[in-house]
Structure formats: structure tokens, C-alpha cells
Amino acid sequence: xxxxxxxxxxxxxxxxxxxxxxxxxxxxxxxxxxxxxxxxxxxxxxxxxxxxxxxxxxxxxxxxxxxxxxxxxxxxxxxxxxxxxxxxxxxxxxxxxxxxxxxxxxxxxxxxxxxxxxxxxxxxxxxxxxxxxxxxxxxxxxxxxxxxxxxxxxxxxxxxxxxxxxxxxxxxxxxxxxxxxxxxxxxxxxxxxxxxxxxxxxxxxxxxxxxxxxxxxxxxxxxxxxxxxxxxxxxxxxxxxxxxxxxxxxxxxxxxxxxxxxxxxxxxxxxxxxxxxxxxxxxxxxxxxxxxxxxxxxxxxxxxxxxxxxxxxxxxxxxxxxxxxxxxxxxxxxxxxxxxxxxxxxxxxxxxxxxxxxxxxxxxxxxxxxxxxxxxxxxxxxxxxxxxxxxxxxxxxxxxxxxxxxxxxxxxxxxxxxxxxxxxxxxxxxxxxxxxxxxxxxxxxxxxxxxxxxxxxxxxxxxxxxxxxxxxxxxxxxxxx
Amino acid sequence: xxxxxxxxxxxxxxxxxxxxxxxxxxxxxxxxxxxxxxxxxxxxxxxxxxxxxxxxxxxxxxxxxxxxxxxxxxxxx
Numbered sequence: 001x002x003x004x005x006x007x008x009x010x011x012x013x014x015x016x017x018x019x020x021x022x023x024x025x026x027x028x029x030x031x032x033x034x035x036x037x038x039x040x041x042x043x044x045x046x047x048x049x050x051x052x053x054x055x056x057x058x059x060x061x062x063x064x065x066x067x068x069x070x071x072x073x074x075x076x077x078x079x080x081x082x083x084x085x086x087x088x089x090x091x092x093x094x095x096x097x098x099x100x101x102x103x104x105x106x107x108x109x110x111x112x113x114x115x116x117x118x119x120x121x122x123x124x125x126x127x128x129x130x131x132x133x134x135x136x137x138x139x140x141x142x143x144x145x146x147x148x149x150x151x152x153x154x155x156x157x158x159x160x161x162x163x164x165x166x167x168x169x170x171x172x173x174x175x176x177x178x179x180x181x182x183x184x185x186x187x188x189x190x191x192x193x194x195x196x197x198x199x200x201x202x203x204x205x206x207x208x209x210x211x212x213x214x215x216x217x218x219x220x221x222x223x224x225x226x227x228x229x230x231x232x233x234x235x236x237x238x239x240x241x242x243x244x245x246x247x248x249x250x251x252x253x254x255x256x257x258x259x260x261x262x263x264x265x266x267x268x269x270x271x272x273x274x275x276x277x278x279x280x281x282x283x284x285x286x287x288x289x290x291x292x293x294x295x296x297x298x299x300x301x302x303x304x305x306x307x308x309x310x311x312x313x314x315x316x317x318x319x320x321x322x323x324x325x326x327x328x329x330x331x332x333x334x335x336x337x338x339x340x341x342x343x344x345x346x347x348x349x350x351x352x353x354x355x356x357x358x359x360x361x362x363x364x365x366x367x368x369x370x371x372x373x374x375x376x377x378x379x380x381x382x383x384x385x386x387x388x389x390x391x392x393x394x395x396x397x398x399x400x401x402x403x404x405x406x407x408x409x410x411x412x413x414x415x416x417x418x419x420x421x422x423x424x425x426x427x428x429x430x431x432x433x434x435x436x437x438x439x440x441x442x443x444x445x446x447x448x449x450x451x452x453x454x455x456x457x458x459x460x461x462x463x464x465x466x467x468x469x470x471x472x473x474x475x476x477x478x479x480x481x
Numbered sequence: 482x483x484x485x486x487x488x489x490x491x492x493x494x495x496x497x498x499x500x501x502x503x504x505x506x507x508x509x510x511x512x513x514x515x516x517x518x519x520x521x522x523x524x525x526x527x528x529x530x531x532x533x534x535x536x537x538x539x540x541x542x543x544x545x546x547x548x549x550x551x552x553x554x555x556x557x558x
Binding site for chain 2: 039043047070073075076078079080082083086087251311315318322325326413416417
């Protein structure tokens, strides 16, 4: 009984700490960015670079761009993947797109950065980009006959052209600026501009109560809930309550609840940017550079959003709300369960399995990623738990690369589109490349210089690209001869 | 009698699209047969890059977004 209580306490504690500390500043703008990408970027502005006639040096980067800008949910990933494969640039770019989408999209990026640290986010993106293009090139090399047979068909799917509207671009850029202003831990943002003393006598007592409710052990990397955190959790609950009424039918127009929910979301970001410190007899409110930056970028978002056509901003808010409904609940449950599991796992186990950067440790991490299926983004708190328990960053990156790419669900989906042989080749390559990525990142963390590493990776990619170009030329020469 | 197909794996957008299409059919006093297509292979037979897709009498009229009721009404007549 006591054991059960301890588990539940662990789950609740980790959930409260996540809600209070991390989720707000990075995920709130990230949901709006993802919504804006889904609703405001015309797909044709990128997919026109994915047609059959496009040269490889354009189609592979375009496929990666599509992965990070267009593919925020499975509604887009599967049809676009199948479209590129069957009617467009072929299997290589299709695989690049598929591989890069889970790591390159804005929510994964923001969430990884805020929970595991910016260097992990950068490593994840760079490795996935390099290896996504690498695996795509390899697949195109191995299965080139297949692409040749597709070439006989004509396509109109990728011929359409479109441009992103200036107002929409303005909204997107100011949202990204908002995300950066809210999360980056750099000087002008962390500086204190002014402090105000509020006479709230119960602030200190409330903080003591919070620490009593959510006990934490800093040595294990756990975090408590601060006074500010409790205010943020309260605001978050208010947003949830108003958003149901305000955003569920946004397609038909805005109502009072819509404005209330949006106003609350903006105030949450502003409160999160302040620094609230309970003191004897009152509450010290520090106005930070971050507060000013968040306010400024919020103003910019508002300025550009007002110039959007009504259909566009409604679609934007609907998509953002849909992502919240789809992901947030799973994330909350996931974080709770991670907090419970953490009470059971002993650091020694992780230490002995994946405590150092070896091939075996990386392979174990990849194997774990393949057999465990976590819903979107839950892999990130899981990774945080492993990191705190002593896992080496190398194997951790290998796990982060393998988990979203190689879940059972995604394998079945890929098999339905490209067949079993190619899926098997793809899975094998992803496993192999994830292990390599882990080893490389691990070596970098352990102190190997970044110049020789980057050089080696670049050379590898270049060799692949040259081989593909040579094959293409031979292919074209063959029917003529 | 029209056949209206909703293409999509059952995500929130597909349900929304179906509601919009039903309302449009009611408004236009059009008798229509609604078919939900969830099988990926069947969906991919149409030229679309993103679900949900709306098909009226085997012609794809919109994909990747939720049209308004007024738009769907125009396509129905």
C-alpha cells in the first residue's frame, strides 16, 4: 500500500513539476506555431520541389523541409510520403521526408530543447537531417530499378505552385521569435530590469505548503513546484476551461470565450517570463528582459494576425487547438507514468547497461526504442528520466533517433506503401544509423573535436550523392543505347 | 442521389469535415449517401497530399483542410 502511494506521489510530483516549469514557455507557442504551419503554409509552396523532374540536390533538402514544416501530424505524413514515393521524386526523398519529420518538426524541437537542453535538440536535428538524407540516398541507390519504373507515369500532383502570404509569414516569424524569447537562457533575457514588492502575506506560507505537497530530491534531478509554478498551473486550467467553449467551433467564427482563452494564453506567457520570489511578508516580482521580449513579440503576433483573412486565422486557431487536444492529454498521462516508473528503476541498472558510450550500449538503446512505443513527444520525458538516472548522452541520442522512427505503427504504415522488402531495408538502416549517430554524439560529448567528425560525416554524404548521380547518368544512358 | 466520401483515418479533422458536409447537404436539400473511407490504400488512390479529403461523386473537391459550409454547398449543386 505504501509502495503504491509512493508511485502515485512520484507521478503527481513529476507532472506538477513539468507543468509548472517546462511545458508552458515552450509548448504553448509551439502549439500555435504548429497550427500556423498546418493552416497557413500552402503545401504547394514546398511540394512543387518534390516532383519527378526535380534534380536530387533540390528534392532531398526540399523533402527535409517538408518534413519539418508540413508534417506536424499523421494526416499529412502518410499521404505525403506515399505521394512523393509513387507520384513524385521517388523513394529517396520520400524516405528522407519520413525520417526527418518526427525530429525536425517544431514541437519536437522546442520540447527536446527545453527538457533535455539545446545541445540535444541541435544534435537530434543535425543527425536526423544528415542521416535522413543519407538513408534516402542509400535507398534510392539500392532500389533504383523501382524508381525507373515509376518514371513512366506522369504527375500533376506536384505541379501546382503557391506562395506563402506576407501576413502569414509575419505571424510565423513572430511566433518563432516568441518561442525563442520565452525559452532561451541568455543574458539580455535573464537580466532583471526592475523589481516590485507586492504585499501578499500568504506567499511564503503557500510556497512552504507546495514543497510539502510535492517533496523533491534535487540530487536525483527532481524539481519541486515553485510559487510561480502554481500560478501557471492555475492559469493553464483556466485556459483549458475557456478554450473548450472558445475554440471548439472556431471555424464558424470567434465568440467571447475565444478572446478570453487567447487573452489567458498571452497572460500565461507573460507571467511565466516574470520572476516571482516569495519573501517574508510579501512577494517580490522581478521584471526581466524576457518579460519585455515576450510582450514585444506578442504584440508582433497580434499585429500580423489582424491582417490575416478571417478564414485563415480561424483555420490557424482550429489547427492549434486540435494539436492541443491530440497531444496534450497523452503528454500529461505519459509524464505521470514516467514519474511513477522512475521510482522503480534503479540508477545502477541504467549505469551498467548504457552508462558509457559503447556499441553495445547504443544497440541496447536502439532496441529499447524499437520495442517501446510512446505516443508523440512522450519519448522526450522518458529520455530525461534516463539522462537523470545516469545514461550516457550518446546512447540516449541513439534512443531518441530510433524511438519515433521505428515504432511498430510507423513500420506497418511504411510497409503498406512501399512493400515488405524495402521496409526491412529501411528498418535495418535506421537501426544501424541510429547506433552510429549515438556513437558519434557520444564521442563528441566525451571530448572528440567537432571538426574531424563533421568532416567525416560530410565526406560520407558526398560519396553517397556522387554514387547516386553516377547511377542516374548510367540509367539515362541505358535506354538510349 | 450523390455519393459523398470523407477520406481520412479518423482524426479530429475528418469528423469535423463530415459534420460540415452533412450540414451543407441539409442546407442545399440534397439527398446524399455518406461514405467514410478510412483505408489508407483506398485514400491514396485519390490525388491528395494530406487528409481530410472530400470526394463528391468520385471527384476530389478538397484536401488537407476543412472547407466552410458555404463552399461545400457550391460544390453540391
